[in-house]
Amino acid sequence: MNESLVSDETTSVSFDEGIEEIEKHIAQGSSKIHIGGLREASRALFLVRLVQSISKPVVVLTPNQNIGERLIGDLRYFCKYEKVKKTFRYFSSWGILPYENISPSSEIMGERLEILHQLQHNEISLLVVPVDSFMQCVVPRHELTGQTFSFEIGENIEREFLETCLLDNGFIRMPMVENRGHFSVRGDIIDLYPPSSTNPLRIEFFDNTIESIREFDVNTQVSLKNIKKFKNLPVKELFPTVAQKKDGLRKIAQYAEEHEIDQHNLKELIDKIKHLDSFFGLEHLAPFFHDERETLFEYLSKDALIVLDEEGDVIAEVDKFCKIVVQEHNAACDRGDVVASPDKLYMDLNEIKRRLGEKKIMAINSLNVEPRDNINSMRFDIKRNPAFLGNFEVLAKKIKERENEGHKVVVVAPTEGQVKRVHELSGEYDLTIDVDRGYLSNGFSCSDLGLTFVSEHEIFGRTSKHRYRRKAISKSFQRGFKDLKPGNYLVHVDYGIGRYNGIRELETGIGGGEFLNITYADDEKLYIPMDGLASIQKYVGSGDVPPLLDKLGGVNWKRKKNAIKESIREMAEDLLKLYASREIVEGTSYSNNPILMQELSDSFEFEETEDQLKAIDETMEDLESCKAMDRLICGDVGYGKTEVAMRAAFKVVLDKKQVAVLVPTTILAQQHLVTFSERFKNHAVNIKMVNRFKSPREQKQTLAKVKTGEVDIIIGTHRLLSKDVSFAQVGLIIIDEEQRFGVKHKEALKKMRNKVDILTLTATPIPRTLHFSLMGVRDLSVIETPPIDRLSIKTFVRKFDENIIKDSIKKELERGGQVYFVHNKINSIASMKEMIQKIVPEARIGVGHGKLPEHQLEEVMRKFIAGEIDVLLCTTIIESGLDIPSANTIIINRADQLGLAQLYQLRGRVGRYKHQAYAYLLIPGALIVSSEARQRLNAIEELSELGAGFQLAARDMEIRGVGNMLGRNQSGHIASIGFDLYSKLIEETVKELKGEEVQGQFIEPEIDLQVKGYIPKNYVPDLNQRLDLYRRLQLLDTLDDCSAIKRELIDRYGKLSESVEKLLLLVVIKTICRKLHITKVYVVDGQARFDVKSTTPISPEKLSG
Incomplete structure (x- = not known):
């Protein structure tokens, strides 16, 4: 700070004096007050105290989003510190370019609408708004009021009316509520997920009276707590009525005629408007549907005090954003889009100045510079x-x-x-x-x-990335029948693979019932009753080729299953031998070092997730025990596996042992070097790397230091497995994505497993079925919870278009970010660079691919990591490990030529921090790509929510990755019998080899009590949910499980019907029979009879009695 800039004539004032002066100026009608010297976080403390003293709402206008987010964080801290019970909110911008043909996230829109509603009712004491958000027109007040409704317990309302209200507000009706903006109806229960709510809500009716309102968990679908009332707001910022939609379409048609819009594009636009396509940027067309134009000024009370945070920067940003609006409007016109004029959507600089002139203004500056007129000014003495x-x-x-x-x-x-x-x-x-x-x-x-x-x-010397805690939606790998469709393949444990054709109603001895209709080879049909679903799994194979149907009554299925089981037995024996040998081998027991370990964990700039902490604790326990560690850390892309590895490495280094970090690619080695070096910069840890970026001379020097023990952590590719690499005292090997190494390298790793501690990291999703199957064979830690405040990646499949490329790059550069552009053809990558440079001349472009000279590729990557390159044009070389916080847009050309796992890994390069990230998957045209490619692209576009790796794996698993992880390529076996049955066979085999009881050894009890229990359609209307519930009921293990699912049914679907009560009773009887080895229960002459196996735990005396 240059203190010579401070006026000697004006003495500084105290906080109390300053607030008193401000109140006096406001009372006297002063239009503007200048404040100097409030540096950084001190202005937040001053604003908190100001809000406590004056009875007027305060609106703080910040130059940009980053400053706004920083300020609201400081304000929230000082609210807590000063014990202020006032409402402080942050009015976020949409996070997209003006006129961009996509919609903001439902979370952002939900939060903005909630704030507008609070402003209408004077419920906000202080509002922070960045310039671009302030300039944007908002929903007219009467429109928001008309679409806001609240309900409370005891209120009478027709359910049909509530459903209509939800549909009018932009909610989408679904069989089950899993995402914000969805609702579902089941008998007397309506579930809905308001965009601004942490949890979805469940409303239960008695007739037309609201009997209860409960929050429920979106993952388990089970209620959490009761609430008395709720207020529901629209899902989107544009929610036209039927009449407004009709009038808007008329205006759009008129505009199209006047501007000669292409008729095909116009028809496509009109179709999307009619269906209110959730990813279409309809909000930019608001002026066609609303005659009124309102801004935040209309929502503010007349006496609101406007605070300009660094006035000069605010005005400069207003001017800059006005130019962006005009520029994007012109670009949209050139594209032939239907667009509203800028003045209908945004305020310009003149309007901002005029409207601000009508308000009381307080201009805050960090410098103690007097305004030219020296009127109504004061300064504070704040020291940095x-x-x-x-x-x-x-x-x-x-x-x-x-x-x-x-x-x-x-x-x-x-x-x-x-x-x-x-x-x-x-x-x-x-x-x-x-x-x-x-x-x-x-x-x-x-x-x-x-x-x-x-x-x-x-x-x-750093600031944590501040994150507001939102509910982390953990998407565990759940399979079942929730997404079963006719045409899907099923696996019956006794009959093999068949094709599901839907449900048939058939008559039985005790009445009609629902049966699964499955087609086998030669068009033979098998009908499975609902109580036989435990023998069936959905087929999940490699996804490349559909499986062959088995022949009913044929011997081929039995032979195939037995052969695979024998192969699994061999594999399991190998694993168990390895596991047993590691139990015998005495490993290094590392000391605790609580102070230094605590120092490292304290310096972690994020808040650990629950799963991450559990993985860290399990790894530390392994290292402190006497047995050699072999733990696998499985977690989705960006979920914090590397932090677990770094803490393990630090613990080993503290005991003077060395750590080797083995990675599959040169780029990943470089990234890990940067990450590890940054993490350990305050500790005496010597970290080096060997890969092809290093010259032979450099590699030789580094390896010499590894041999003498001068290097603590060595990072490298398979080069580390070479015979010339020797360690002074290696204690831990960290393997990142082991399945991506070749057979030869895996064999080398296998030999190491008995000698040192091994920690393996993988982003290949491991289903819980396999997780539990491998318990006792390999130690696993699964990180399923996404980091706090992580937004899902908006994913779009688009036809290759220069305008899309230009707009997406410019949008990212405008917000100070960086872009990955993946073009996987080295021979045409130079011409692609020319094209990008032509359409975005201001972009600094770097090219990276595997055939570049080592020093050149290293320099490109260094520049991109340092922010000296805006666009990294590269091949799939970036597929794994790159973690650049400012890179939040990825464009993948010819996405149809890449596998699903590759696309998922590539998309995972962005969206690793709290900013909205975008992935554009470009294809030559929908008609040109293959049907398999279309399925892959549809899957990744649909499954863009957090933790989707576990969902994607259910559709088209990286089967080879899972197979290789097991120590042998089991891909063919998985493709032959399906993944679920494969997992079940592993579980049974491992238990057999360990001498444990296997449930499959006992015949499933036959219950013949002439009682029919079933789930009626009017109780659970959705077929897939019924199927899923039937299957879950048959897989229950304990009476506690039976009680839990009964509570869940009442919670989710309401009071049990008589038929469901009977079904649950039959399930309880079957569960008891299974435990007691009772094979059959039946009725003879009105008396219950039991057939009991000799292995029953019931004593002979009780049986005879």
Whole structure:
């Protein structure tokens, strides 16, 4: 700070004096107040105190989204610190370019609509708004009021009316609520998921009276807690009525005629409007449907105080955004789009200035510069803290200086671990400080308040990525019949693979019932009753070739199953031998080192997820035990597996042992070098890398240091498996994506497994069925929970179009981001660069592929990581491991030529932080790509939610990856019998080899009590849900499970019908019979009879009695 800029004539004022002055100026009708000297987070404390003193709402206009997010984080901390019970909100921008033909996320729109509703009812004390969001027109007030409704327990309302309201508000009716903006109806129960809610809601009726309202868990579908009432807002920011839609279509047709819009494009547009396509950017057409034009100014009360955060920057950003709007409008016109004029959608600079002139304004600047008119100005004496960069002695000295000046010192740390660490340091250095958990962007000292705040930014030289806790939707790998469709393949454990043809109603001895209709070879039919679904699984194979149908009554299926079981037995024996030998081998028991390990975990800049912490704890327990570790960490792309590995590596290095990190690609090795080096920069850990980026001379020097023990952590490709690589004392090998290594390298790894601790990382989704099947054979940790505040990646399949490429790149560059452009043809990559440079001349483009000279590829990657390149044009070389926070758009050319797993891995390069990420999958045209490619593209476009890797795997698993992970290529076997049966056979085989009881050894009990239990269609209307429930009921193990599913049925579907009560009773009887080895229950002359196996746990005396 250049103190010479500060006016000597104006003395600084205290916070209390400043607030008093502001209140006086407002009362006197002053239109503008200038404030200087409020640096960084101090303005948040001042605003919190200001809001406490004045009775007017405050709106803070920030230059951009990043500054706005930082400010709202600081405000939330000081609200907590000052114990202020006021509502502070952040009005986010859409996060897309003006006139872009996509819609914002439902979460963003839901939050914005909720804020507009709160503004209407004066429920917000302070609102933070970035410039681009402030300039945008919003939903007219009467439209929002007309589509907002609230309900409470005891209220009378017709259910049909509620359904109509939800549909009018943009909700989509589905069989089951799994995403925001969905609702479902089942008898007396309506489920809905409002966009701004943490959890979905379940409304239960008695006749037309609301009997209860409950929040429920979107994963388990089970209720969590009761609430008394709820308010429901629209899903989207444009929700035209039937009349408005009709009038809007008329205006669009008129516009199209005047501007000679292509008729084919017009028809496509009209069809999308009629169906309100959820990914179509309909919101930009709002002026065609609403005659009124309203902005945030209309929602603000007349006495609202507008605060300009750095006034000069705000005005400059307004001017800049106006130019972007005009530029994007012109581009949309050139594309032949139907567009509204900029003045209908946005305010311009003149309007902003005029409207601000009608309000009370407070301009805040960090510099103490007097305005030219020197009227209504004041300045504050706020001092910035120096950066301590981990030097705790200097920090302690500075804190003591502040304490001697009479200051109360508050250290703000974002995680529980850091709070604990600061407490320990305060004890070491005899400091009397307060330590508070929270987020603060920067610290400062305020003399008149006698307060000094110290943030992690000053202590450690960085600021955590602040994340607001949202409910993490964990998408566990659940298979079943929820998505079963006619034409799908099923596997019957006794009859083999058949094709599902739907449900048939057939008569039986005790009445009619539903049966699965399955076609086998030679068009033979098999009808399976609902109580026989335990013997059936949905077929999941390699996805490349449809399976052959088996012949009913044939011997081929039995032979095939027995052959595969024998192969599985061999594999399981190998695994068990390896596991047993590792149990015998005495591994290294690493010491605890709680202080240094805590220091490392405290320096983690994110909040660990529950699954991640569990994986860390399990890995630490392994390392501290005496047995050699062989643990597999499985987690979706970007879920934090590398952090688990780095903590394990640190623990090993602390005990003077070496760590080898083995990766499949040169690029991933480079990324890990950057990640590990950054993570351990405050610790004495020597990290090196060997790969083809390094010259033979450099590699030789590095390997010499590995041999002498000078290198603690060595990162490399399969080069590390070469015979010339030797370690002084290797303790841990971390293997990233083992299934991507060749057979020869896997054999080398297999030999190592008995000698050192092994930690393997994989993003290949492992279903829970396989997870549990391998318990006791291989140690697994599964990370299923997405990081906090992670947004799903918006994914679009589009025909190759220069305009789409230009718009998507420009949009990312406008928000300060970077772009991956994947073009997997090296011979035409140069011409692709020319094309991109031509349409986006301002972009800095780098080219990367496997045939570039090593130094050149390394330099390109270095520049991209450093932000010196805007667009990385590359082959699939970036498929694994790259983690660039600012790269949030990926364009994949000829996406139809890539496999589903490849597409998923590539898409995982973006969206790893809290900003909305986009993936554009470009194809030459829908008619040109193969049907298999279309299925893959549909799957990845549909399954873009968090944790979708587990869902994608159910559709087209990376079967080869799972097979290889088991130690042998089992892909052919999985394709032959399907993955579920394969997993079941593994489980049975492992139990047999370990001498444990196998359920399959006992015949399924036959219950013949002449009682019919079933699930009626009017109780569970959706067929797939009924099938899924039948199958779950037959797979229950304990009476507790039976009680739990009974509670779930009542919760989700309402009071049990008589037929469901009977079904549950039959399930309980069957569960008891299974445990007691009773093979049959039947009735003779009105008495129950039992057939019991000799293996029954019931004593002979009780049986005879």
